[in-house]
Amino acid sequence: MKITLYSVLVLLLLVLSVSAETTVNKSIRISEGERHSGGCSSVNGSIVVEQGAEVRGGCKTVNGSIKIAGDCVVQGLHSVNGSIRVGEKSDVASDIETVNGSVHCEEGVRVGGDIETVNGSVDLQGAEVKDGISTFNGDVTLARKSIVRGDIVVKDSKSHNNRKAPLRITIDNSVVEGDIINHEEDIEVIVYLRNGGQVRGDIYDAQVEEE
Known part of the structure; x- marks a missing residue:
């Protein structure tokens, strides 16, 4: 990508x-x-x-x-x-x-396709994404009843990733209807479920912390 x-x-x-x-x-x-x-x-x-x-x-x-x-x-x-x-x-x-670059969507925003980044973070504050979110190296935050209809995917860079800090996916009072999938072996991914946040699919190769 x-x-x-x-x-x-x-x-x-x-x-x-x-x-x-x-x-x-x-x-x-x-x-x-x-x-x-x-x-x-x-x-x-x-x-x-x-x-x-x-x-x-x-x-x-x-x-x-x-x-x-x-x-x-x-x-x-x-x-x-x-x-x-x-x-x-x-x-x-x-x-x-x-x-x-980062991506920030405010309340009531509707995205009819995907959100894709390489190094940028994704921040949804009450937004809806019809498809999914994919990134190589960016943190993802869903808050204020955001909805992602598809998957959240951390893609494989096909080379060594030097990131030391965990990649954070925060689901705060929001819903992911698909899966969360980590394809990058060199990155630790932590999924934070806060205030009733839900992942209705499966979570693959990521640590889950409920708060």
């Missing part, structure tokens, strides 16, 4: 489309309530989508962050080195993907 995701993200930014807003060094801002017919792509700039806006294409950046305000409708969100934040009651129709 490391090579594939990075390559795909950079390649997408190099392909210009007539309907897409594309920049190299500038940031992109979609105004409050605006209906943007295409996508947004930047190499070194950030992308900001203001309150109640709709973006009908994907938002992609290499070195910038992506910030989606509340009550927005967007498609896929993709960043290599920047964080991704999605505000309250926004809909992300497809996947959220980062390499080195």
Whole structure:
């Protein structure tokens, strides 16, 4: 995934489309309530989508962050080195993907696909993910009645992982309907179940602590 995701993200930014807003060094801002017919792509700039806006294409950046305000409708969100934040009651129709950035989704956010990271953490605060969450090296937190309909997977990096601290998956008053699976032999994974947090599937190769 490391090579594939990075390559795909950079390649997408190099392909210009007539309907897409594309920049190299500038940031992109979609105004409050605006209906943007295409996508947004930047190499070194950030992308900001203001309150109640709709973006009908994907938002992609290499070195910038992506910030989606509340009550927005967007498609896929993709960043290599920047964080991704999605505000309250926004809909992300497809996947959220980062390499080195974190992902944060606030209350009422609905993600129609997967959340994927390499080194970034994932933080859901009352959000719903239709599919699953996967990471190589990032902590995962579900809180405030978040729901993940699929699995949470720690992927195998296929090389030695130098992480010393345990990878933490915290399920706090939230639900994982699928499994939690650790494929990385070099990482200790601890699943914390807090305030009635549930994993309705199975937990593989991870320690479980109920609090």
